[in-house]
Amino acid sequence: MKKSFLFILVTLACWMILAIFRVPFVESETIQDKGLLYLKNLSISELASLEVTSVSKTQERMADADAAIYVITSEDIRRSGLTSIPELLRMVPGLQVAHIDSNKWAISSRGFNGWYADKLLVLIDGRSVYTPLFSGVNWDIQDTLLDDIERIEVIRGPGATLWGANAVNGVINIITKRAQETQGGLLKAGGGNLEQGFGGLRYGGKIGTVGWYRVYAKYFNRDAFKTKDGHDAKGEWDMGRAGFRADLEPSVHDSFTLQGDIYSGNTHDYFKDLPSQKSPFNDDVKTDLDGGNILGRWHRHLSDTSALTFQVYYDRTERRSIYIKETRDNFDLDFQHSFHVFKRHNIIWGLEYRLTHDNIPTSSVFIFDPKSRTDHLYSGFVQDQISIIKGRLDLTLGTKLEHNDYSGFEIQPSVRLRFKPDKYQTFWAAVSRAVRTPSRAEHDMNFVLRRFEIGPSKNILLLRGNRDFDSEKLIAYELGYRIVPQKRFSFDIATFYNVYHDLRTTAPGPPESGDELFHEQNVKVIPVNIINRYHEDVYGIEVTGTVQVTPWWKASASYSWLKLNLHTKRTVMNLEVSEGSVPRNQFSLKSYMDLPHNLQLDTLLFYVDGMPDMHIPGYTRLDLRLGWNPMKNLSISLKLENLLDNQHQEYRSIGNLAASEVPRSFYGKITWHF
Amino acid sequence: MKPVFLCGWVVLIVFLFANSYPSVQAGFKPDQVKAAYIYNLPNFVSWPDFQETAGEDIFIIKVLGNRSIARYLEVLTQGEKIKGLPISIVYIDSIYQARNCKILFVDNSYEDAVTDGQLADLANNGILTVGESLDFLKKGGIVGLVPVDKRIVVVVNLSMAQRARISFSSKLMKVAKVFQHEQGEE
Missing domain, CATH: 1.20.5 (Single alpha-helices involved in coiled-coils or other helix-helix interfaces)
Structure with missing residues (x-):
């Protein structure tokens, strides 16, 4: 094959x-x-x-999109005063964002939230940052100079036809500005109680007459949270990062982008009662994080309706603690072509190849078999947007076919229909299939949950991967409406009904000898096997509205409601599939005010329902930011986060990781453009 | 394997033919003509505060949301000067990046998102806003490059121009149509 x-x-x-x-x-x-x-x-x-020809534009307006899309703009990034990408995602309706400890987040779309929430695909400038080891995103290493982000597009619902496997419940596209748009210098520095100190420097200039570049460096040092009873919960972390981006436009048709980053940092975690007996017992676990990536992209504008894009990237990540050491190299080739045929068909197709190579040495708790593995992913997609009534009614048919080394061939089709009764309103509906492919851990992992001795035999409760573990499957039905009238007001509603099959759970297996696996005598293994079993329905509503109340005041509100309906009896191990593990209601409000004397007052308010199965009560969070531009190129701001309570817990403790609570915090920042 | 190869080549050939766009150009593309208009506009426009801000050393034209026009403008302005200043074309995709320029072109896909207040604010800052529809002028844009019967016509909103302290030369006024508020109703 x-x-x-x-x-x-x-x-x-x-x-x-x-x-x-x-x-x-x-x-x-x-x-x-x-x-x-x-x-x-x-x-x-x-x-x-x-006389001119009449050509329809391929460029889609966000207001016309036939999906549940939300865009975090550079204005949102500046005015929210939030300092990390995960925190920014809080403002998106339909996303669940919980801070686990200072350096960890649980982020998911439309349910199933966990430390490694596995149904959300995240891309930074076209580079996938979804880790194939545990399925999910290591949020601690996803960062850049936030001032250089042009926008963050969040699509809830399956995006697998275009984006590939694991875009089951959503896709997050983090798009940085072109180098043309970040010319000149920027220097910023700040600090506070949680943000102990941060700084960033960027400089952009020209390359001859056809190109632009920027280079940046940033550093931050964040403090740990506290446990419920006020003890240090560890979790402090710091990271330095540097990168560049060059954009060349040698002709009207061609644009080339070359960009890259390197980073280095470390995080601390507080683990209680680890099952390890062999390694030195240590409750303060330090993890070293290092990595880098480089990406090249060539875009050729063939005509107003047709374009080619070719992209290649290489990404290396290293994660080293006493419990797990992982080095991973990803190499990816991507090609896309869009064109119009027969006037009514707007076709886009593409091919992708990805190689991932890892090395995971055995530690006291993790044994991967094999220790090192190279996997190949091949995929191709085609999508045809058919204009049935020009400018009014469109039908989009598409499918992705991909082959991975774990579950073989996967097909992920979708059908979308869009109706625009006028230029302000959009109705859309979609049916899609998406899969979450097995991770390396689900196939090859042996994880020591607990060690205990009975007489002469050493017993090990072992969470064990399964070579027959198959993809989790989703059929999603979506319906949405959006109105963006001429003035000052927009409103968006999206509803969905998701049907999942073969969701992951665990089942105990018969005891067996573990002498070979652990290279010890008299070891009895009690396996807990990873299997596909659950069948679940999830449905919900997401609403968002924005009002430009006056020229100096813009406000926006979002609300989402989510319900899970599990058809299979749940085991203790799989909390994230349960109804009581997602906040049913979430509400957020953002308000940006331009006051006299170059002052800005910005407010964010988040309400998140409790999660009874995790014993997490609901919470309301209020953030304020006061900004002042004393000079055109100088801005000073003060940010207060979580004003309403001393501290609150947003997620349960995971395994042996101690639970910690998000404290009230503040920081001041000064930014200078030169 | 042979049938697979055959199928593959059939697909290849089909794609090659499917990809045959009509190569005969019936006329100029609207975006090309609009870019040419924008390139020409400074010759017919005077900004009163040009003297005040003598410190300016670059003539910036910003293009909101239309990469084609930005690129055409780059080609048109290559090696050229406007009012003795070198020219910079900046592509932007948010109205919030629109300050600090002399001309701002707003693609019609962004017209809905731009508010009356923002256009008034830009006019107060002496920025010549250029859009693509009468709706845009109705909202407070200054110049419209409006398609009328296969042609692109310049329509000017004189009251907003006055607000921006921008005046148009008689040569432009001979060609341009003057926007009347009733025209805004489509």
Whole structure:
């Protein structure tokens, strides 16, 4: 079967070469430039008498999107005063964001929240940061200079047809600004009680006449939270990071992007009663985090309705603590082509290949078999947006076919329908299938849950991967409506009904000898096997509205409601599938006010329902930010977080990780543009 | 394997033909003509505060939400000067990045998102806002490049121009149409 994929790749290569060579025959730069130079020499009255062709634009407006989409803008980033990407996601309706400890978050879309929430795909400038080890996102290493983020697009619901497996309940696209838009210098520094000290420096300049670059460096040091009874919960962390981005536009048609980051830092965790007997018992566990990535992208604008994108990246991550050491290298090739045919069809298709190689040495609690593994992922997708009634009714059909080394072939189709009764309103509906593919851990892991001795035999309760573990599957039905009238007001509602099959759970297996696995005598293993069993329905509503109350005051409110309905009896191990493990109601409010004397007063309010199965009560969080621009290029701000209580818990303790509570905090910041 | 190969090549050939766009150009693209208009506009516009802000050393044109126009403008302005200043074309995708320029082009996909207040604020700052519809002028935009029967017509909103202390030369006024508020009703 692999040969046929090889064939597809060869075909792709041939096709790309042909496509590129065909371009000059279709619409060359010289013809376009000549056309423009001709126009340049026309007088304004001649311009007024010129006939033009009518071409519809491929660019989609967010207001027209046929999905539940929410965009965090650079204004939101600046005015919220939040200092990390995970915290920014709190403002998105339908997302569950919980701070576990100072350096860990549980973030999911439409339920199933956990430390490694596995149904949400996250990309930074087209680079997937979803880890194939545990399925999920290591939020502690996902960062950049927040001032350089153009927007964060959050799509709730399956995005698998375009984005691939694991985009089951949502996709988060973090998009940084082009280097053109970050010219000049920026220096910022600040600190407070939790944010003990942070700083960032960026400088952007030109490369000849056709290119731009920026370089940046940032550092932060965050303090630990406290436990319920006021003890230090550990969790303090610090990280330094540097990177660059260069954008070259040598012609009207081509743009090239080269970007990269490197980072280094460490986190601390407080573990209680670890099952390890072999290693030195240690409740303060330090994890070293290092990594880097480099990405190149070439975009060719073939015509107003057609474009090619070719992207390649390499990403390395290292995570080292006494309990787990993981090094991982990802290499990815991605190709996309969009074009119009027969006037009504807007087609986009693409191919992707990804290689991931890891090395996980045996520790006192983790034994991976094999220790090192190389996996290949091949995928292709095609999507056709058919304009049934021009500008009114569109039907989008698409599917993704991918092959991975764990569950083999996966097909992820979707059908979307969009109706626009006028230019302000959009109704949309969609049915999609998506899968969450097995992780390396679910196949190959042996994790020591507990060790105990009975007589001469050493007993080990072992959470064990399963080679037959299959993908988790979703069929999602979605319906939404959005209105963006001319002035000052927008409103968006999305509803969904998700049907899941083969969700993960665990089942105990018969005891067996563990002498071979642990290289010890008289070891009896009591396995707890990872299996596919649960069948669950989830449904919910997400509403958001924005009002520009006056030219100086903008306010926005969001509400979401979520219900889980598990059809299988739950075991103790799988809390995240239970009804009582998600906040049923969530509400948020944001308000940005421009006051006289260059002052800004910004407010964020979040209400999150309790999670009875986790014994987490509901909480209300209020944040205030006061900003002042004494000069055009200087801004000073003061941010107060979590004003309403001393501290509150947002997520349960996980395994042996001590539970900690989010405290009230403040910081001051100064930003200078030069 | 052979049938697979055959299928693959059939797919390849189908794609190659499917990809044959009409290469005959019936006329100029609207975005090209609009870019040419924007490039020409400074010749017919005077900004009174140009003297006051003599410290300015660059003429900035910002384009909100239309990369094609931004690129066409880059080609048109290459090596050129406007009012003796080198030109910089900046593509932006939020109205909040719109300050600090002389001309702001607003793509029609962004017209709904831009408020009356924001357009008035830009006018107060002497920024010449250029849009693509009468709705845009109704909201408080200054110049509209409006398609009328396969042609692109310049429509000016004189009251907003006055607010921005911008004046148009007689040469432009001969070609341009003057926006009347009733026109805003489509």
